[in-house]
Amino acid sequence: MPSPKRAAADEALPGIRFIDPAALARIGNLELVARWVVEGFISGLHRSPHFGFSTDFAEHRQYMPGDDIRHIDWRVYARTERYYLKTYEADTNTNFMVLLDVSGSMGYGSGALTKLAYAKYLAASLTYFSHRQRDRVGFASFDDDIIEYVPPSAKHLQQVLYGIDRAVPLGKGALARPMAKIAESQRRRGFMLVLSDLYEDPDRVIAALGPLRDARHDVVVMQLLDPMELSFDFPDAATFEDAESGLRLPVVPSRVRTDYQRQVAEHVATMQRRLGDHRIDYMFVDTSQPLDALLFSYLMRREQLRTVK
DSSP: OOOHHHHHHHHHSTTOOOOOHHHHHHHOOHHHHHHHHHHHHHHHHHTSTTOOOSEEEEEEEEOOTTSOGGGBOHHHHHHHSSOEEEEEEESSOOEEEEEEEOSGGGGOOSSSSOHHHHHHHHHHHHHHHHHHTTOEEEEEEESSSEEEEEEEETTOHHHHHHHHHHOOOOSOOOSHHHHHHHHHHOOSOEEEEEEEOOOSOHHHHHHHHHHHHHTTOEEEEEEEEOHHHHHOOOOSOEEEEOTTTOOEEEEOHHHHHHHHHHHHHHHHHHHHHHHHHTTOEEEEEETTSOHHHHHHHHHHHHHHHHHHO
């Protein structure tokens, strides 16, 4: 029997199935994951009353048996008594860049997926989706510098997927240098998706993202955290090690849990508020969340922002 939370989600998003992140880990092949998630997701959108986002009218074509009748242009029918569909294209055909944090802390995971593994599936799925929308796709991985870079191109889907697949968590993370280099290399305005756990002071994050924002890129930041990083629900005393600095510290979780949870909540709330103040879109990602539910929420959010502008 589905949980109340799961049932509520199903009711809120009719036609959309939900994929347990653990199921993705069993597939292994990144391109297959992206194709499976996106094609199933789009199929669900066709069954959902929410379908239709980020597209502009392109042209008419004659109705064929099996076409979705919701796209029939009834004004044309009234003039011609023939059935024609409206077809659409991506509203920008823009540059879509995934900027993936591969610092050591992204290697943490309490369940089937680490933060980096979840981020890789998310990056691959959104890249595949954008490619379907005929955007030019690119990729950069970074810790405190650029690790791998694939420039945006309509022909670079495979190179981007290979780059995402090769990413491994290693080194100390810092946004400033890699974001400055990306801003310098991307002269054409585009869409920048930053996937990171944002283990950095909010002031430094804002300053690091400034060059992208000042270049008038559309910047979206997704902060990924593991459920145990939110709850700190470790049962026993243990020595905890910082994945980036190597610092080791003995901790009794029950003694610090409440204060820890408060500080994490404050950090997330501060990131959301400060990034919003600087016109940078922010989404929080719990890595136990089904990936297609996150995609739906993200794309509906983007559609709402687009219609407001």
